[in-house]
Amino acid sequence: MKKRLLGTASLALALGLGSAALAEGYKIGISNTVQGNGWREEMICAMKAEALASGKVDSLNIAHRNTDAAGQLEDIRNLIQAGVNAIVVNPTNADGINAAIKEATDKGIVVVAVDQAVTEPSAYILSNNQEEYAYIGAKWLFEQMGGKGAVVYMRGAAGAGADNDRDKGFKRAMAEYPDITIAQEVFTGWQQDQGKQQINDIIAAGVPFQGVWTSGIDNVIVDAFTEAGAPLVPIVGADNAGFVSQLSSVEGLKGAAVTNPGSVGGAGVALAIQILDGKVPAEKTVLVDPVLWDNTTEEGKAQIAAAQNPNLSPEWPVSVSIPGWTTYTMDQIIACKGPGE
Amino acid sequence: MTRFLSKNSRTVGLAALLALLLVATKLIQPDFGASGLESLARAVLPFAFATVGMTIVVIAGGIDLSMAAMMAVASVTAAVLMEGASDGQAAIAVLGVLVLGLVMGAINGTLIVLTRVPDIVVTLAMLFVWQGVALLILNAPGGGAAPWLRDLVVGGVVLPGLPTALTEWLPKAVLFLVIAVALIWVPIRRSRLGLMLYAIGSDQLAAFRSGIPVGLTRIVAYALAGLFAALGGLSVTMGTGIGEPIPGPYLMASVAAVVLGGVVLGGGRGGIVGPVLAVFILRLVRMDLTLLSVDPNVTAIIEGTITVAVVMFGGLLAVRGMQK
Numbered sequence: 001m002k003k004r005l006l007g008t009a010s011l012a013l014a015l016g017l018g019s020a021a022l023a024e025g026y027k028i029g030i031s032n033t034v035q036g037n038g039w040r041e042e043m044i045c046a047m048k049a050e051a052l053a054s055g056k057v058d059s060l061n062i063a064h065r066n067t068d069a070a071g072q073l074e075d076i077r078n079l080i081q082a083g084v085n086a087i088v089v090n091p092t093n094a095d096g097i098n099a100a101i102k103e104a105t106d107k108g109i110v111v112v113a114v115d116q117a118v119t120e121p122s123a124y125i126l127s128n129n130q131e132e133y134a135y136i137g138a139k140w141l142f143e144q145m146g147g148k149g150a151v152v153y154m155r156g157a158a159g160a161g162a163d164n165d166r167d168k169g170f171k172r173a174m175a176e177y178p179d180i181t182i183a184q185e186v187f188t189g190w191q192q193d194q195g196k197q198q199i200n201d202i203i204a205a206g207v208p209f210q211g212v213w214t215s216g217i218d219n220v221i222v223d224a225f226t227e228a229g230a231p232l233v234p235i236v237g238a239d240n241a242g243f244v245s246q247l248s249s250v251e252g253l254k255g256a257a258v259t260n261p262g263s264v265g266g267a268g269v270a271l272a273i274q275i276l277d278g279k280v281p282a283e284k285t286v287l288v289d290p291v292l293w294d295n296t297t298e299e300g301k302a303q304i305a306a307a308q309n310p311n312l313s314p315e316w317p318v319s320v321s322i323p324g325w326t327t328y329t330m331d332q333i334i335a336c337k338g339p340g341e
Numbered sequence: 342m343t344r345f346l347s348k349n350s351r352t353v354g355l356a357a358l359l360a361l362l363l364v365a366t367k368l369i370q371p372d373f374g375a376s377g378l379e380s381l382a383r384a385v386l387p388f389a390f391a392t393v394g395m396t397i398v399v400i401a402g403g404i405d406l407s408m409a410a411m412m413a414v415a416s417v418t419a420a421v422l423m424e425g426a427s428d429g430q431a432a433i434a435v436l437g438v439l440v441l442g443l444v445m446g447a448i449n450g451t452l453i454v455l456t457r458v459p460d461i462v463v464t465l466a467m468l469f470v471w472q473g474v475a476l477l478i479l480n481a482p483g484g485g486a487a488p489w490l491r492d493l494v495v496g497g498v499v500l501p502g503l504p505t506a507l508t509e510w511l512p513k514a515v516l517f518l519v520i521a522v523a524l525i526w527v528p529i530r531r532s533r534l535g536l537m538l539y540a541i542g543s544d545q546l547a548a549f550r551s552g553i554p555v556g557l558t559r560i561v562a563y564a565l566a567g568l569f570a571a572l573g574g575l576s577v578t579m580g581t582g583i584g585e586p587i588p589g590p591y592l593m594a595s596v597a598a599v600v601l602g603g604v605v606l607g608g609g610r611g612g613i614v615g616p617v618l619a620v621f622i623l624r625l626v627r628m629d630l631t632l633l634s635v636d637p638n639v640t641a642i643i644e645g646t647i648t649v650a651v652v653m654f655g656g657l658l659a660v661r662g663m664q665k
Contacts, residue, residue, distance in 0.1 A: 035637075064637035068589035069482065069581040070387055074624070077380035078631040081370060093482045096581035099491075 402608030415574025420484025420584025446567020542608025
């Protein structure tokens with residue numbers, strides 16, 4: 001028994017020495033708690049690609065699994081033990097992982113929370129600007145509707161931080177267009193089947209409306225219109241591959257995709273590297289502003305055409321990079337390889 | 342001494358494996374020390390309580406699939422009650438949550454005994470019930486935890502009268518675990534109740550004919566599992582400072598640790614120490630894989646493989662022991 005155990009130990013030792021050999025550039029840790037979701041997988045690949053493209057990162061320690069806040073505390077503490085210089089984290093909860101973040105920053109580790117905010121003041125936050133996301137989409141929609149009429153307001157999940165922020169942006173746009181009213185307000189829970197059922201009910205009920213704003217559950221809404229043979233109204237969605245391809249293929253559809261890039265993960269790695277290089281941003285919170293691609297202008301059509309890539313996973317948002325932040329190429333993010341892989 | 346070793350070969354083997362893994366961790370990461378042990382202990386805590394609870398029902402010949410869901414109920418209840426509460430109120434809330442755990446477990450056990458539906462079916466159904474209850478109490482992560490409670494498991498042990506350096510390396514979380522388990526389990530194990538739990542797990546009919554109240558003993562086993570689930574849920578809230586209504590990955594992990602720890606799934610054989618050591622081993626493997634920056638999609642495969650390998654190895658030892 002002893003021999004076998006010794007064998008295991010020496011194997012572990014060999015593995016360990018192999019990876020801990022040289023240390024020149026930065027060592028960055030990553031913690032994510034949702035595995036097997038297109039948006040999150042794109043985020044991880046963006047992190048790997050940015051670390052590789054920067055040329056300043058030697059190795060990534062990635063803790064990427066389905067777990068809760070307690071599990072993320074464990075992962076962050078393990079990353080601290082691994083001696084990383086920075087940790088980029090997509091927090092499972094705004095409050096639940098503060099203890100481990102504080103332990104990391106106390107040890108001089110740079111912590112960047114991406115996608116969602118944390119309340120620990122020593123962490124940097126790099127997130128998509130969700131309020132702006134809703135505002136520019138709604139504004140475009142209200143313009144298309146001629147500034148008057150009723151809109152179907154299909155929100156995300158009740159109580160989610162991103163949904164609350166988006167609601168603020170939507171209401172801000174509403175305030176600018178006083179003749180716009182809400183025909184129906186529903187929570188899709190960001191579930192495709194639920195959203196489709198809801199729009200089917202609304203179409204069947206004959207409620208008059210002149211536009212649909214969605215919080216990213218978009219392609220099934222277009223499907224519902226075409227399947228029911230109902231006249232299309234302008235629709236706003238996110239930059240999910242399915243909806244973006246509908247924008248260029250569905251006859252008579254006027255629509256716009258607002259970007260909500262999973263590549264914010266890559267931007268988070270870029271920010272962490274900047275801070276390690278000594279370029280500390282003035283604000284602890286950095287918001288990435290979304291971009292709107294509509295299929296009613298030539299410019300928008302060109303952007304939609306450029307964004308489509310048959311090599312991209314259909315589950316991924318098509319905005320695979322964030323101008324001004326990420327430096328990798330399309331091929332690098334699709335390859336999904338980090339330094340040393 | 343040899344008798345002790347051969348009787349507890351599984352536990353001794355697990356302890357040796359844990360020691361070797363600690364040495365390997367130190368070799369992988371030369372900085373690994375007290376703070377690493379402390380991180381490990383805090384990560385272990387909720388898993389260990391879930392495992393102890395699961396071990397007790399498995400020894401008594403059952404299984405409780407609602408373990409993680411009961412932890413979620415305990416966690417959100419504690420977090421809701423403690424938000425903005427004074428220290429004294431928080432202490433009452435903790436006691437209340439422990440009682441709640443006992444009650445949830447007793448409900449599971451009573452349903453099993455009364456309906457005569459197999460344990461696995463009842464507790465699977467109760468998994469959904471407790472999940473729903475947790476969401477009803479708190480539909481999104483939130484609430485709070487009393488600072489004194491959170492401090493209970495942070496840092497190393499400092500005992501008055503002893504030099505700090507002597508005790509500091511021992512994480513408070515380990516002490517918390519040992520005291521909680523010892524206070525509840527040791528008196529039971531040494532009493533008639535402990536014998537009865539093993540007896541009904543071994544052979545229900547024989548136990549019945551020996552005059553053991555089988556139904557009642559089963560209910561007690563589930564109630565104890567509920568109590569440890571409450572401790573597990575509390576330790577989640579102590580670690581995060583919030584309550585989480587969605588159950589964490591504690592069910593499968595606890596079953597794995599029970600098996601790894603040498604408890605026979607049919608019941609009647611095994612102890613508490615083995616499964617708890619197994620929890621430490623599984624968490625340490627996770628830490629080592631992170632330290633080695635192994636591809637995250639491969640880590641789960643490795644964790645599973647290690648479990649199977651150790652269980653098979655243990656089985657081999659058991660067979661050899663029998664041949665002697």
